[in-house]
Amino acid sequence: MSRLELRHMRKAFGGLEVLADISLRVDAGEFVSILGPSGAGKSTLFQLLTGAEHGEGEMFFDGAPLDDHGRHFAFMPQRDALMPWRRILDNTTLGLEVQGVGRKEARTRVAPLFAEFGLAGFERHFPAQLSGGMRQRAALLRTVVQERDMLLLDEPFGALDALTRAAMQRWLEQMWRHHRWTAMLITHDVREAVFLSDRIYVLSARPAHVVREIKVPLPRPRDPTSTATRQAGALEAEILDILLNLQPSKGHDHD
Amino acid sequence: MVSSSFNPRQLAGFFAQAAPAVITIGLVLVAWELYANHSGVKPTVLPAPSRVFEQAMLNRDALLDNAIPTMRATLIGFACSLSAAFALSMLVDFFQPLRRALFPVFIVSQTLPLVAIAPLVVLWFGFGLTPKIMLVALVTFFPMLVALVQGYEATEVEIGQMLRAMGAGRWRVFMLARLPSALPYFFAGLKISITYAVVGAIFAEYAGAAKGLGIYMLNAKNNFRPDLVLAAVGVSAALTLVLFGLTALLQRLAMPWEQAAGRQAAGKGPQA
Numbered sequence: 001m002s003r004l005e006l007r008h009m010r011k012a013f014g015g016l017e018v019l020a021d022i023s024l025r026v027d028a029g030e031f032v033s034i035l036g037p038s039g040a041g042k043s044t045l046f047q048l049l050t051g052a053e054h055g056e057g058e059m060f061f062d063g064a065p066l067d068d069h070g071r072h073f074a075f076m077p078q079r080d081a082l083m084p085w086r087r088i089l090d091n092t093t094l095g096l097e098v099q100g101v102g103r104k105e106a107r108t109r110v111a112p113l114f115a116e117f118g119l120a121g122f123e124r125h126f127p128a129q130l131s132g133g134m135r136q137r138a139a140l141l142r143t144v145v146q147e148r149d150m151l152l153l154d155e156p157f158g159a160l161d162a163l164t165r166a167a168m169q170r171w172l173e174q175m176w177r178h179h180r181w182t183a184m185l186i187t188h189d190v191r192e193a194v195f196l197s198d199r200i201y202v203l204s205a206r207p208a209h210v211v212r213e214i215k216v217p218l219p220r221p222r223d224p225t226s227t228a229t230r231q232a233g234a235l236e237a238e239i240l241d242i243l244l245n246l247q248p249s250k251g252h253d254h255d
Numbered sequence: 256m257v258s259s260s261f262n263p264r265q266l267a268g269f270f271a272q273a274a275p276a277v278i279t280i281g282l283v284l285v286a287w288e289l290y291a292n293h294s295g296v297k298p299t300v301l302p303a304p305s306r307v308f309e310q311a312m313l314n315r316d317a318l319l320d321n322a323i324p325t326m327r328a329t330l331i332g333f334a335c336s337l338s339a340a341f342a343l344s345m346l347v348d349f350f351q352p353l354r355r356a357l358f359p360v361f362i363v364s365q366t367l368p369l370v371a372i373a374p375l376v377v378l379w380f381g382f383g384l385t386p387k388i389m390l391v392a393l394v395t396f397f398p399m400l401v402a403l404v405q406g407y408e409a410t411e412v413e414i415g416q417m418l419r420a421m422g423a424g425r426w427r428v429f430m431l432a433r434l435p436s437a438l439p440y441f442f443a444g445l446k447i448s449i450t451y452a453v454v455g456a457i458f459a460e461y462a463g464a465a466k467g468l469g470i471y472m473l474n475a476k477n478n479f480r481p482d483l484v485l486a487a488v489g490v491s492a493a494l495t496l497v498l499f500g501l502t503a504l505l506q507r508l509a510m511p512w513e514q515a516a517g518r519q520a521a522g523k524g525p526q527a
């Protein structure tokens with residue numbers, strides 16, 4: 001049984017058809033990426049999962065229809081959404097606070113993770129005092145400490161420079177191996193998707209449907225310097241090819 | 256790590272910032288002094304600043320005596336309008352249709368000419384504190400309401416979505432995100448309104464009062480004492496500046512992250 005399963009999800013905003021037909025699944029402990037052109041409706045998909053928007057179709061979590069959205073997902077939005085007025089420590093405890101955990105208890109739960117997230121010594125800083133990479137790690141820390149069943153990461157590294165981004169991808173792969181979160185990642189970055197995922201769904205342009213499901217057979221740990229990278233290169237080229245050959249969708253092959 | 260708001264370097268910075276304004280005012284006073292002394296204009300028409308200052312000193316008890324009711328009306332009126340604006344801003348934020356129903360009324364309230372309204376309010380409510388409070392509230396309420404409502408709207412959409420995904424209800428979202436997001440707007444509105452507030456109080460007193468800077472000015476004018484009118488103007492300007500300064504101070508205390516961001520921009524923050 002899959003952890004998360006979507007069957008024929010559709011969503012339109014007024015007359016704008018955004019998601020045409022999305023069916024996908026994520027197994028427990030699996031890292032799945034959603035790859036697709038800008039404006040395809042990737043973030044919208046997460047909004048359906050978190051309950052911010054409602055669409056047609058069926059969603060199942062551990063085999064049961066998804067109703068109480070808040071319970072299953074820890075969501076990291078496309079921008080880091082750190083609160084400028086809260087210190088980093090208090091930003092990372094936000095989810096726990098909302099869950100009703102006391103402030104003190106929440107802090108003691110979060111504090112030990114700061115080192116692992118490369119944020120030690122910055123607990124009392126404000127977000128504006130951190131670099132882009134550190135902000136993303138803080139946002140990720142805020143997401144994972146919620147200890148939900150599944151992580152939803154919307155382009156966590158989209159705003160970073162290439163170097164920081166590559167470093168963050170390696171770091172996240174390491175962290176994932178260690179924690180084995182069930183995770184769904186949205187990205188436009190083919191290399192990122194291949195490097196991090198067990199499976200990839202490629203979406204068409206709007207209105208989005210699943211064009212291809214791709215297994216990533218690369219062994220873990222994923223070492224960017226290993227021989228397996230050559231295989232990764234071929235896979236990346238193949239996916240890029242699929243993306244580039246997507247018709248500027250006129251709503252074809254869905255009825 | 257958390258530096259106090261008053262270290263010596265910041266104080267020096269404050270004086271460096273204030274210097275141009277102080278120099279400008281000084282130059283104007285000097286020019287005024289020279290003109291008043293050498294152009295042959297009578298002191299009963301245009302008194303020199305030195306004379307205004309001298310008379311202010313001589314009459315300082317009377318000025319102080321009249322400044323206190325003005326200050327009281329300003330602060331009480333402002334407190335009233337602030338509480339009302341805050342309560343209403345929340346209502347409007349939670350029930351959007353209210354906004355369309357109420358805003359036109361408030362906008363009209365801002366177009367009422369104070370000159371016409373002040374005597375009427377005094378006529379209705381007498382020479383006491385009440386009409387002053389009402390007028391101060393009238394001129395400051397709407398700017399504060401707009402500032403707050405705009406501030407709530409300025410909340411980052413993603414923060415709202417994330418809080419909802421965490422399971423926060425509307426009230427939690429308001430307290431955790433919308434209210435703090437409104438703080439910069441709140442203080443911007445506060446700085447403007449506090450200056451209106453003093454003017455509003457003086458206007459109300461001008462229309463009739465037992466005591467206050469406004470009525471003091473009116474009496475001085477009727478007694479052909481422009482020096483005392485100007486002395487009272489100086490006192491009201493000083494009051495306004497003090498209130499403005501207090502607001503700025505309050506803002507620093509309430510929004511420490513702004514300064515943290517400023518220090519970062521100045522290249523003194525951590526690099527990583």
Ligand SMILES: Nc1ncnc2c1ncn2[C@@H]1O[C@H](COP(=O)(O)OP(=O)(O)OP(=O)(O)O)[C@@H](O)[C@H]1O
Nearest residue numbers: 013016018037038039040041042043044045078188
């Ligand atoms: N609340 C909304 N109301 C109306 N239209 C919306 C809303 N949210 C999204 N859309 C529209 O839906 C489409 C898909 O948006 P979405 O944010 O899901 O794209 P995306 O795939 O995440 O793009 P990107 O990769 O640039 O983040 C866009 O055309 C957008 O304008």
Ligand SMILES: [Mg+2]
Nearest residue numbers: 042043044078
């Ligand atoms: Mg998006």
